[in-house]
Amino acid sequence: MSALLLRRARLGAAVRDVLVDTGRVRAVADDLSAGAPGLPELPAGTEVVDLDGGTLLPGLTDAHVHLDQWAAVRRRIDVSAARSAAEAAALVVHGLGGVPPEPGALVLGQGFRDALWARPPDAAALDAVLPGVPVVLASGDMHTAWLSSTAAELLGFDAPTGVVREHAAMEVFARAGGVPDDVLDGWVLEAASAAAARGVTAVVDLEYGDLVTTWARRAALRPGGPALRVRAGVWVDRLEETIAAGLRSGDPLPGIGDPVAADRVRLGPLKVFVDGSLGTRTAFCSHAYPGATHPEAHGLLRTPLPELERLLRRAGAAGLDLAVHAIGDRATAVALDGFAAAGCTGRIEHAQQVHPDDLPRFAELGVVASVQPRHAVDDRDAADQHWAGATGWAFPYRALVEAGAGLVLGSDAPVAPLDPWDGIASAVHRSLDERAAWHPEQHLDLDVALAAASGGRRAVRVGDVADLVVVAEPPAAVLARDGVRGLRATEVQGTLVAGRWTHRSGPLG
Ligand SMILES: [Zn+2]
Numbered sequence: 001m002s003a004l005l006l007r008r009a010r011l012g013a014a015v016r017d018v019l020v021d022t023g024r025v026r027a028v029a030d031d032l033s034a035g036a037p038g039l040p041e042l043p044a045g046t047e048v049v050d051l052d053g054g055t056l057l058p059g060l061t062d063a064h065v066h067l068d069q070w071a072a073v074r075r076r077i078d079v080s081a082a083r084s085a086a087e088a089a090a091l092v093v094h095g096l097g098g099v100p101p102e103p104g105a106l107v108l109g110q111g112f113r114d115a116l117w118a119r120p121p122d123a124a125a126l127d128a129v130l131p132g133v134p135v136v137l138a139s140g141d142m143h144t145a146w147l148s149s150t151a152a153e154l155l156g157f158d159a160p161t162g163v164v165r166e167h168a169a170m171e172v173f174a175r176a177g178g179v180p181d182d183v184l185d186g187w188v189l190e191a192a193s194a195a196a197a198r199g200v201t202a203v204v205d206l207e208y209g210d211l212v213t214t215w216a217r218r219a220a221l222r223p224g225g226p227a228l229r230v231r232a233g234v235w236v237d238r239l240e241e242t243i244a245a246g247l248r249s250g251d252p253l254p255g256i257g258d259p260v261a262a263d264r265v266r267l268g269p270l271k272v273f274v275d276g277s278l279g280t281r282t283a284f285c286s287h288a289y290p291g292a293t294h295p296e297a298h299g300l301l302r303t304p305l306p307e308l309e310r311l312l313r314r315a316g317a318a319g320l321d322l323a324v325h326a327i328g329d330r331a332t333a334v335a336l337d338g339f340a341a342a343g344c345t346g347r348i349e350h351a352q353q354v355h356p357d358d359l360p361r362f363a364e365l366g367v368v369a370s371v372q373p374r375h376a377v378d379d380r381d382a383a384d385q386h387w388a389g390a391t392g393w394a395f396p397y398r399a400l401v402e403a404g405a406g407l408v409l410g411s412d413a414p415v416a417p418l419d420p421w422d423g424i425a426s427a428v429h430r431s432l433d434e435r436a437a438w439h440p441e442q443h444l445d446l447d448v449a450l451a452a453a454s455g456g457r458r459a460v461r462v463g464d465v466a467d468l469v470v471v472a473e474p475p476a477a478v479l480a481r482d483g484v485r486g487l488r489a490t491e492v493q494g495t496l497v498a499g500r501w502t503h504r505s506g507p508l509g
Pocket of ligand 1: 064065066206412
């Protein structure tokens with residue numbers, strides 16, 4: 001692979017040349033066209049690209065995605081605007097565009113948020129407008145599946161109300177998403193390229209399933225593999241086989257022959273669920289959900305502390321990184337207790353509600369908060385209702401940073417779009433509409449949000465892995481001129497993974 005000289009790259013206030021070779025940033029200087037000290041001449045065959053003042057930033061990481069579902073959701077009927085079950089059903093009809101679905105073919109929709117609906121969704125609402133059609137709708141948070149009677153029958157689910165939650169919902173999605181592997185692989189690689197076009201150089205894929213096999217297969221489909229680095233997560237039901245295979249987090253997946261693809265596709269963390277979600281009212285909280293009378297009025301504790309401790313010990317000792325899903329304040333406390341008891345560290349995925357007493361424990365234990373700022377703006381109304389009186393410590397990004405916690409950003413795609421600029425913009429300004437920012441005291445400054453979206457990297461430095469992104473203008477200038485809307489729409493001109501282009505457009509195209 002030849003070296004790459006990026007001329008006239010804006011790095012902070014300066015415009016400089018950047019030399020990339022063998023996957024790393026080798027030199028940064030005012031003018032590298034004639035080489036650099038210790039580098040008498042440019043390596044033979046160096047590609048020279050003039051960025052013409054384009055801004056060079058560290059590559060962006062999405063620390064939490066479900067890539068299969070995102071790749072499929074990009075193709076589903078969007079029902080996120082529905083304010084009732086009837087509206088959601090009408091959106092499905094509209095989405096079909098008057099074309100009757102092929103007999104027996106599943107109709108898939110995505111994104112309903114029923115937390116504020118006057119009446120819960122049920123099969124009858126779908127059956128009424130699409131009799132005999134198998135319809136499966138996924139909630140925006142992917143913790144609830146809503147099925148028509150025909151879909152429940154077809155997929156073999158006993159769901160009298162048409163609504164199933166949590167593990168059963170994930171089973172429904174797994175069965176309903178059943179397209180042939182080769183089709184889904186193509187969709188996923190396409191979604192990865194679309195993410196690269198937004199400046200993403202790495203994702204942590206926490207899809208449910210055998211990701212080791214899946215990603216080893218996908219890595220072979222294209223020279224160089226997917227257009228970004230993938231850390232393939234492991235769910236608890238595959239922990240033992242992963243350990244038995246001798247795989248540690250960061251290892252290349254077995255059987256990938258292409259060295260570029262092998263470098264990109266590696267084993268990620270173990271994922272453990274402590275609780276459910278806010279939208280499904282299964283996040284495990286110190287306060288009861290208003291009006292809840294069922295036994296889980298405080299949410300659902302999916303993994304109690306002793307079992308969590310056992311899993312973390314077992315996986316940690318085997319060299320696996322640890323990602324613990326916790327949304328409610330009690331769940332977050334259990335996750336922190338689990339890390340403390342097991343004597344290891346890792347990430348808490350979501351940390352949507354953190355009791356003030358628990359804030360300093362992140363830094364004390366070295367636990368990183370892996371957060372999805374778009375959720376804060378999408379779920380503000382649901383939080384105001386279901387976490388009434390406790391929203392002061394909901395999505396507490398600034399409080400976490402001030403308490404010394406490491407923070408990384410993600411989308412949780414398909415829950416939110418796989419676009420880091422959307423997350424950065426949502427962290428900087430906690431409103432999606434004309435309303436004032438929600439708990440603005442918890443916003444992040446732009447430089448903090450950018451660093452959190454870049455795996456903690458704040459600048460491009462010599463010696464760094466050459467995972468880089470070129471944007472048309474400095475993000476701060478975009479924000480100052482066009483506000484948060486402009487920041488969300490940031491123009492990405494180029495993306496590099498280990499010094500190889502994964503995206504080029506506009507003046508670099
Ligand atoms: Zn997730």
